[in-house]
Structure formats: structure tokens, C-alpha cells
Amino acid sequence: MxxxxxxxxxxxxxxxxxxxxxxxxxxxxxxxxxxxxxxxxxxxxxxxxxxxxxxxxxxxxxxxxxxxxxxxxxxxxxxxxxxxxxxxxxxxxxxxxxxxxxxxxxxxxxxxxxxxxxxxLSGKREAQLSALGILSGVHHANGVVGDLGGGSLELADLQGQRIGSGVTFPLGGLALQDTSGRSLKKADKIVKDLLTKDPHLEHLKGRTFYAVGGTWRALARLHMFQRGYPLHVMHGYIIPAREALEFCRLVRQVPIDTLSRIDTVSDVRRPLLPYGAVVLEHLIRIGKPTNVFISAQGVREGLLYELLEVEERQHDPLITAAAELNEVRARSPAHGWELIDWTDQFMKSSGIDESVEEKRLRHAACLLSDISWRAHPDYRGEQSLNLIAHASFIGVDHPGRAFLALAIYYRHMGLIDEDLSPRIRELVSARLLDRARILGAAMRVAYILSAAMPGTLPLTPLSVERGKLALQLRGELAPLSGDRIANRLRTLARLIGRESTVLAG
The missing domain is CATH 3.30.420.40 (ATPase, nucleotide binding domain)
Known part of the structure; x- marks a missing residue:
């Protein structure tokens, strides 16, 4: 790829x-x-x-x-x-x-x-495009896609590249208001009667429900702000099913304008929130998913995905987005690709366990590593963190976003956490945080070696040899050695439990 x-x-x-x-x-x-x-x-x-x-x-x-x-x-x-x-x-x-x-x-x-x-669009066609939107924007999707509009609800099963036949119900927010006479009690019965018979929900247990549509995004936004969540990016926001169920009950039982942080939802959207909550509540009760995944991708993005050539559909959307930012914002786009190879060799020799997903994130981080070079040096870390954490990336979850942002922050600022929001760190596991620090430290070695220009990293391999982290500076590159290189290399070596050495001459 x-x-x-x-x-x-x-x-x-x-x-x-x-x-x-x-x-x-x-x-x-x-x-x-x-x-x-x-x-x-x-x-x-x-x-x-x-x-x-x-x-x-x-x-x-x-x-x-x-x-x-x-x-x-x-x-x-x-x-x-x-x-x-x-x-x-x-x-x-x-x-x-x-x-x-x-x-x-x-x-x-x-x-x-x-x-x-x-x-x-027919109901089935709309369900198919919604599922394609999820396929386009979610890495290894597995669950049921539900697109709630004003007039209808579409459901489709999605597993890998396989999309099941779609089904549609007249359960959109405006439709429910209309058919229930604006009675939530009647709306509840209408939703329950229709969804109880749907075979799609029989296969949702233990999987993910992908929620598409403005009303559900508004519900998620309200939930996000009520809990003080640190990353205000809707795509990939995940709510455990039990927590989503409790929140839906709250929204439908309490006068909508009395809810905490209701100001984050537009006046036009607020009257539809209880109806969206009723539908989501029954979907969770009947289908018993593990999580509710909020998607910003839907019918529009599904159409664009469908229009792509088959080969291009197979590209990784996160790597694609990172490559595009690298192309337009880095001092030398080729350097980002060299950094991937350079860190590949380092990681392989280090003995550090790295999953396929962690490697994918590392590659994306390498491509994003120089996108804030035009900022003032004192603010490059902060700007990188904010830009990457809130970018319109798809194909990455919130912990993955936080990893990317943290790795580039450490690349600019060193391994200093005092000015870093602890809430961002909370989004990643201890393992991912450790990987972000290691990658950031490795990048600090790479950039002081190469001055962000291509051609140097392939000639200065970094690897663990005979128990030591060794940087090779041979021939005409030997003068690159110095205290700054040695200090940064030593910092990286400590993170992986090794001693360091520069092989110059």
C-alpha cells in the first residue's frame, strides 16, 4: 500500500x-x-x-x-x-x-x-450507500450500519468488504413526530413493533452498531460535551452500548431544554433528539451490540467510494490522507517515506513487539512528522498536536488519533509532558503512549541527522546490534556526529532499555 x-x-x-x-x-x-x-x-x-x-x-x-x-x-x-x-x-x-x-x-x-x-434513492440503495460510507471510513468494520434521517431508518449488515441486503423503516425523526402525533409514548410503540421483527438485529449481538445521521451525531455531541471528552471529533467517537442506552433514556425522559450542555445542539435539531433516542434505545435493546460507533461518513461518502476504481478502494484512507498532507506541507515529502523505512529497520532490530495496526499508525506518523515546520519552533509541538488530533482523517479511531498527535508532539518538544493536556494522554493505552514516546524520540534523532532532507537516512541506519542501539555514520557522513546526536540517541536508547553508540569513521 x-x-x-x-x-x-x-x-x-x-x-x-x-x-x-x-x-x-x-x-x-x-x-x-x-x-x-x-x-x-x-x-x-x-x-x-x-x-x-x-x-x-x-x-x-x-x-x-x-x-x-x-x-x-x-x-x-x-x-x-x-x-x-x-x-x-x-x-x-x-x-x-x-x-x-x-x-x-x-x-x-x-x-x-x-x-x-x-x-x-430506494430504501435498499440508501442502506447500501450508507454501508459503503462506513466501509470507506472505518478500518476493518464489522457490525450493522444504521442511517437515521428525517424520514426513514436504513439498516445494513457489514462485515469486511461484504455488505448485506439493506432494509428501510419509516422511523426518521420527522416521520415519527408525524405518525405518533408528537407523542413519545406512541413513538416508542411504533419503533418497538417495527424493529422487533427485523432479522438484521439478530446478528448484531457482540458487534458494533455504526450510527449514521445528523440526529445521532447531535446526540453523540451532547454526550461528548456532558462527559467533558477531550477530543471534539465526531467520526470514530465510541459509546459503550450500556452507556448509550442509559443516555437515551435520559434524553427521552427529561425536558430537552433542561439537559446539560444542550446549547451544543442547534435549535432546529433539538426537537428530534428524543425520537432519535427512542430509535437508538430499541436498536440497542434488541440487537445487543457492544458499542455504538458514531460516523461522520454516510451516503455522500459511500457514493464517492463507489465511484473510485476498484484498485483505489483498496488503499488505506489514513495513509492516503497522511501522504497528502506530507505532499503539501512537509519540507521534503520524500523524507517522510525514508523515515518509514528507517524506523522499520529500527523497530525490527529492537525486538519491540509491534502489531499490524501499530505499524500502520507509525507509518502514518512518519508522513505527518514535518507538517508544522513553518510554525514558530516553540509552538510546533502544540500546533502539530492540535492539527493532527482534529484533522478530518478517516480510517482511524480516537486512540489512534491521539497516538499520532502525541508522537509528533514528542518529536518537536522532546519527552516533556508538563505542557501537554493529560486528557489527550488518557485516550491512549500505556502501551500506545510508550510507543508514541519511542517514535517521537527516534524522529528527534532522524531530523537532527537529516535536516529534513532526503538522501541521508538511507545512509545512516539505526539498529540494535550486539545489545546496543547503534547509529552508523560512515565515510563522508562521519562529521555529523556530535553531542546533540549522542544525547538524543542516548534518550532513545534509555526508552528501550539499551545503551547507545555512534559508529562513526
Missing amino acids: SEVLRDAGHGLLSGMSVAVIDIGSNSVRLVVYERLSRSPTPIFNEKASCGLGREVLTTGRLNPDAVEKALAALRRFRVLCDRMGVGKVYVLATAAARDAANGPDFVAACTEICRTEVEV
């Missing part, structure tokens, strides 16, 4: 921008991506809350005011796409447009405004 990206060079940054317009039951959203990529980067994101799905199940029609709001939003989005020079625009419509009697007329108006075909 690394070899494919390594050889791509500046080709990583080629390609035209693409946009996806999602005409949902609750909102209409435009997301413009830098280009079609294994790790798509949004460069513009805007939504308009239109409520197209409100009362569709009882009246059978889209509300005229909601239609006007949606069409106005689409006119704005089309102009924005034109001004931004977007190469390709994809338009998707979901439950409200497919279920309403006047849906075809609305879709025709949308097509005229957007100047491109509108794909009206």
Missing part, C-alpha cells in the same frame, strides 16, 4: 473537485470535495433545514413551504458550485422525495435547477 502512494508523487493532488447535494427529509446539504479520492477532503459544507419530510406520511405530499425552501437552497448551491468551478455535481434525494405523491414534480424542478440528474 505505501509503495503505491509513495510512487504517486504529485499525482496525489491531481483531479477536479466534486460536489454531492443530498436532498434529505430534514435538510438539504451541499458538500464540495477537493477531488475524488480514497480520503475525500471537504472544502465547502453547507446545509439548509427545510423539513421536506414533515407530514409526508400523513398527508402524502411535500409541504409547499418546505419545497420552496429546498428549491431556494438548490439555486444557491448551483451558483456556488459554478463559482467554485466544481467539475462534477451529484444529486441524491431520499425518503421524502421518493414517498410523496408530488415527489416526481419536485424532483423535476430539482433537476432543472441543478442541471444534472437527480438520483432518487
Whole structure:
């Protein structure tokens, strides 16, 4: 995988921008991506809350005011796409447009405004794209994907690269408000009756439930802020199922505006939180998952993933994203790839146990190691930590993010923890923290050797030989030896329980 990206060079940054317009039951959203990529980067994101799905199940029609709001939003989005020079625009419509009697007329108006075909997704198609979104953004996904919109809930089983047949239910927040007459008690019965019979949930026990959709992200955001969680990144936020169940009970039982930190949720989204909580509560009760994984990836990202060539789908999204940042922000992108090889040799000779996932994270960290070099030296560690911890990476969980951020922090600041938030350290295990310190210390040796330029590290191997950590500086590179090299090498050697030596001459 690394070899494919390594050889791509500046080709990583080629390609035209693409946009996806999602005409949902609750909102209409435009997301413009830098280009079609294994790790798509949004460069513009805007939504308009239109409520197209409100009362569709009882009246059978889209509300005229909601239609006007949606069409106005689409006119704005089309102009924005034109001004931004977007190469390709994809338009998707979901439950409200497919279920309403006047849906075809609305879709025709949308097509005229957007100047491109509108794909009206069936329930199964929507479930498939949601699952592809998870497949795109989660490393080794295994569980059931649930996409809760304003009009419907889609479920699909996902294991490795295999996506099971999808199913849809009229259990979106607006739909539940409508059919229950805004009674949570009636909504509870509707949800229970429909989900109890679903075979997808029979296979969820002991696995992960992947929650997709704005209402569930809002619930997770509220949970995140209530517990004072240190990393405000929604994708990959994991809530143990039992804890999620208790939180759902709280949200549905307490007046919504009295909840702690409800100010973190928009006014428009708040009325739907109890309905989202009811659905999630029954999904957990019936399916008995181990965890609830909150995903920022969904239908839009699933569509982009589907559009990729088969070979590109196999690329690691984390390595892809790190390689792109390395390409545009490092002093010498080639140095990052050399650092991977250099640390590979060091780790292999050291005898330090390293899992496949830990090696993958180390490779990503090497590619990210020089992205903050333009900052003032006193703040490079802090800037790197904040940038990496909060970057729009996919394919990495929160402990993995924290490892990457900590390793680069240590690379700049040394193994000094006084100015480092203890909450970030709490996200990683003792083992991962130790690996971050070792990698940071190794990088401190590498950068003082190479001055961040390529060509030196391949000639100055670092390895454990005869019980000592040895750095080879042969021939014309011997003058690189000195007190600073020796001190940094000694620090690294202590971390792995060895003595150090510089083989110069």
C-alpha cells in the first residue's frame, strides 16, 4: 500500500473537485470535495433545514413551504458550485422525495435547477450507500450500519468488504413526530413493533452498531460535551452500548431544554433528539451490540467510494490522507517515506513487539512528522498536536488519533509532558503512549541527522546490534556526529532499555 502512494508523487493532488447535494427529509446539504479520492477532503459544507419530510406520511405530499425552501437552497448551491468551478455535481434525494405523491414534480424542478440528474434513492440503495460510507471510513468494520434521517431508518449488515441486503423503516425523526402525533409514548410503540421483527438485529449481538445521521451525531455531541471528552471529533467517537442506552433514556425522559450542555445542539435539531433516542434505545435493546460507533461518513461518502476504481478502494484512507498532507506541507515529502523505512529497520532490530495496526499508525506518523515546520519552533509541538488530533482523517479511531498527535508532539518538544493536556494522554493505552514516546524520540534523532532532507537516512541506519542501539555514520557522513546526536540517541536508547553508540569513521 505505501509503495503505491509513495510512487504517486504529485499525482496525489491531481483531479477536479466534486460536489454531492443530498436532498434529505430534514435538510438539504451541499458538500464540495477537493477531488475524488480514497480520503475525500471537504472544502465547502453547507446545509439548509427545510423539513421536506414533515407530514409526508400523513398527508402524502411535500409541504409547499418546505419545497420552496429546498428549491431556494438548490439555486444557491448551483451558483456556488459554478463559482467554485466544481467539475462534477451529484444529486441524491431520499425518503421524502421518493414517498410523496408530488415527489416526481419536485424532483423535476430539482433537476432543472441543478442541471444534472437527480438520483432518487430506494430504501435498499440508501442502506447500501450508507454501508459503503462506513466501509470507506472505518478500518476493518464489522457490525450493522444504521442511517437515521428525517424520514426513514436504513439498516445494513457489514462485515469486511461484504455488505448485506439493506432494509428501510419509516422511523426518521420527522416521520415519527408525524405518525405518533408528537407523542413519545406512541413513538416508542411504533419503533418497538417495527424493529422487533427485523432479522438484521439478530446478528448484531457482540458487534458494533455504526450510527449514521445528523440526529445521532447531535446526540453523540451532547454526550461528548456532558462527559467533558477531550477530543471534539465526531467520526470514530465510541459509546459503550450500556452507556448509550442509559443516555437515551435520559434524553427521552427529561425536558430537552433542561439537559446539560444542550446549547451544543442547534435549535432546529433539538426537537428530534428524543425520537432519535427512542430509535437508538430499541436498536440497542434488541440487537445487543457492544458499542455504538458514531460516523461522520454516510451516503455522500459511500457514493464517492463507489465511484473510485476498484484498485483505489483498496488503499488505506489514513495513509492516503497522511501522504497528502506530507505532499503539501512537509519540507521534503520524500523524507517522510525514508523515515518509514528507517524506523522499520529500527523497530525490527529492537525486538519491540509491534502489531499490524501499530505499524500502520507509525507509518502514518512518519508522513505527518514535518507538517508544522513553518510554525514558530516553540509552538510546533502544540500546533502539530492540535492539527493532527482534529484533522478530518478517516480510517482511524480516537486512540489512534491521539497516538499520532502525541508522537509528533514528542518529536518537536522532546519527552516533556508538563505542557501537554493529560486528557489527550488518557485516550491512549500505556502501551500506545510508550510507543508514541519511542517514535517521537527516534524522529528527534532522524531530523537532527537529516535536516529534513532526503538522501541521508538511507545512509545512516539505526539498529540494535550486539545489545546496543547503534547509529552508523560512515565515510563522508562521519562529521555529523556530535553531542546533540549522542544525547538524543542516548534518550532513545534509555526508552528501550539499551545503551547507545555512534559508529562513526
